[in-house]
Amino acid sequence: MTEKDYNESVLLYADNVYRFIVKNLRHTEDAEDIVQSAFEKLWIHKDNVEPLKAKSYLFTVAYHLLIDHTRKANRITLQESFENDSQTAYQENKALKKVLHDALATLNETQRSLVLLKDYEGYSYEEIGEITKLTTDQVRVYLHRARLKLRNYLISPQQVL
Amino acid sequence: MQNISLHNYQDFLLRYIDEELDLREIEALLAFVALHPAIAEELESLQLTKLDIEVISCPNKAVLYKNIFPVILEPETIVYPYKQKLFKKEKEKAPVVLLKWWAVGAAAVFLFMMVRYGMLDQKAGSTVSKNSISKNKDAKESPIAVVKNNAPTNNSTINNPDANTGSMGATKVVAVIKNNTSNAMEYAAAQKIQHQTIPTASTVTAHETVQNIPSYNGDIIDVKPTIIAEITVPSMPENDETTETIETIDTEAASSNRSVMVGAFEIDKDKFRGFFRKANALFKNKENNRNEK
Numbered sequence: 001m002t003e004k005d006y007n008e009s010v011l012l013y014a015d016n017v018y019r020f021i022v023k024n025l026r027h028t029e030d031a032e033d034i035v036q037s038a039f040e041k042l043w044i045h046k047d048n049v050e051p052l053k054a055k056s057y058l059f060t061v062a063y064h065l066l067i068d069h070t071r072k073a074n075r076i077t078l079q080e081s082f083e084n085d086s087q088t089a090y091q092e093n094k095a096l097k098k099v100l101h102d103a104l105a106t107l108n109e110t111q112r113s114l115v116l117l118k119d120y121e122g123y124s125y126e127e128i129g130e131i132t133k134l135t136t137d138q139v140r141v142y143l144h145r146a147r148l149k150l151r152n153y154l155i156s157p158q159q160v161l
Numbered sequence: 162m163q164n165i166s167l168h169n170y171q172d173f174l175l176r177y178i179d180e181e182l183d184l185r186e187i188e189a190l191l192a193f194v195a196l197h198p199a200i201a202e203e204l205e206s207l208q209l210t211k212l213d214i215e216v217i218s219c220p221n222k223a224v225l226y227k228n229i230f231p232v233i234l235e236p237e238t239i240v241y242p243y244k245q246k247l248f249k250k251e252k253e254k255a256p257v258v259l260l261k262w263w264a265v266g267a268a269a270v271f272l273f274m275m276v277r278y279g280m281l282d283q284k285a286g287s288t289v290s291k292n293s294i295s296k297n298k299d300a301k302e303s304p305i306a307v308v309k310n311n312a313p314t315n316n317s318t319i320n321n322p323d324a325n326t327g328s329m330g331a332t333k334v335v336a337v338i339k340n341n342t343s344n345a346m347e348y349a350a351a352q353k354i355q356h357q358t359i360p361t362a363s364t365v366t367a368h369e370t371v372q373n374i375p376s377y378n379g380d381i382i383d384v385k386p387t388i389i390a391e392i393t394v395p396s397m398p399e400n401d402e403t404t405e406t407i408e409t410i411d412t413e414a415a416s417s418n419r420s421v422m423v424g425a426f427e428i429d430k431d432k433f434r435g436f437f438r439k440a441n442a443l444f445k446n447k448e449n450n451r452n453e454k
């Protein structure tokens with residue numbers, strides 16, 4: 001990958017990676033840090049990355065950075081802090097979307113990442129498996145569990161009322 | 162394809178939400194769902210879990226670019242102020258006239274003929290000028306006016322009856338002017354000769370006729386261009402001045418001034434100039450015809 005390819009990757013994939021991270025973390029500053037770290041890693045290894053696989057490489061790096069980030073320190077405290085922080089919290093305009101994203105928050109990082117990669121980026125089971133280092137069956141099973149969990153949250157009596 | 166049943170339909174529903182079914186599986190699932198309204202409601206609830214695509218921009222994307230930023234330059238119109246000085250006009254090349262071998266040969270033959278006949282004419286002219294001293298017939302055809310002082314003779318008869326002058330003695334003055342004087346210069350030279358010779362004769366007549374030539378009536382000789390006048394004047398041994406004056410008008414000298422020696426050939430300048438004028442006119446006509454085409 002050349003410098004030009006790298007800059008094209010920034011132009012094409014930075015928003016996608018950021019969306020993937022910010023939807024997982026629900027914290028913009030942490031998401032920015034992870035996105036920046038992901039692209040920095042791409043820049044360092046640009047000679048070993050083919051341009052066509054730059055997007056997959058970026059999501060793989062971002063996903064692992066996300067896992068590392070959430071496993072650090074007190075994850076629950078962090079989650080509470082950005083939920084209460086009005087400046088950094090991701091603003092949801094629509095009620096249904098807010099409920100859905102609240103449901104996403106009930107998922108673990110792996111399940112949430114799988115849902116985001118599937119719905120936002122349109123990756124197949126195989127591609128998600130390459131990014132998350134999971135098998136195709138694992139991706140399918142984890143993703144199905146995440147869907148059922150989201151559905152149960154959405155149709156729960158509290159959300160209906 | 163695996164058949165859809167009440168035991169495995171949920172897997173088909175989830176794969177349908179994840180868009181992992183092929184067309185045949187989709188058709189089979191939709192047919193199965195159509196047969197089971199409860200499963201249709203379950204499908205709708207699962208569809209709610211699918212996230213709508215949101216467009217979220219990375220806030221600090223600029224810091225991610227390395228070295229080169231994808232900047233699109235807007236087209237800018239800059240006019241160079243001294244453009245007029247840069248224009249060049251190619252000089253017109255002189256047309257190259259290609260001569261064919263037969264044209265060159267014809268020109269050479271023509272030139273040779275001109276030179277040869279020019280020389281012949283010139284020789285003939287000089288011959289006539291020499292012969293015209295003694296023969297009037299030859300002198301008539303010669304375009305040159307000749308006046309020459311002959312040796313004194315005792316014959317005092319008037320050779321030309323048209324000449325209304327009496328014989329003046331031993332000195333014979335012959336004025337020969339060609340009738341058809343095509344060359345104005347020759348005619349002027351003849352006129353000059355006439356004015357130089359005749360006053361001399363008349364002077365001789367005025368002063369000496371009374372004393373020495375009783376038969377001379379004193380009239381001035383009227384020399385017309387068409388007249389060949391042969392005047393016999395009395396011999397005057399002391400009249401050397403007149404003889405010298407006449408000799409300087411010899412046409413051989415005049416013709417030699419007009420001739421040019423080219424190798425062993427003697428070429429008349431006027432004829433040579435005329436040839437080149439004709440050749441130049443031919444080339445110009447060809448060039449004009451070519452330009453018109």
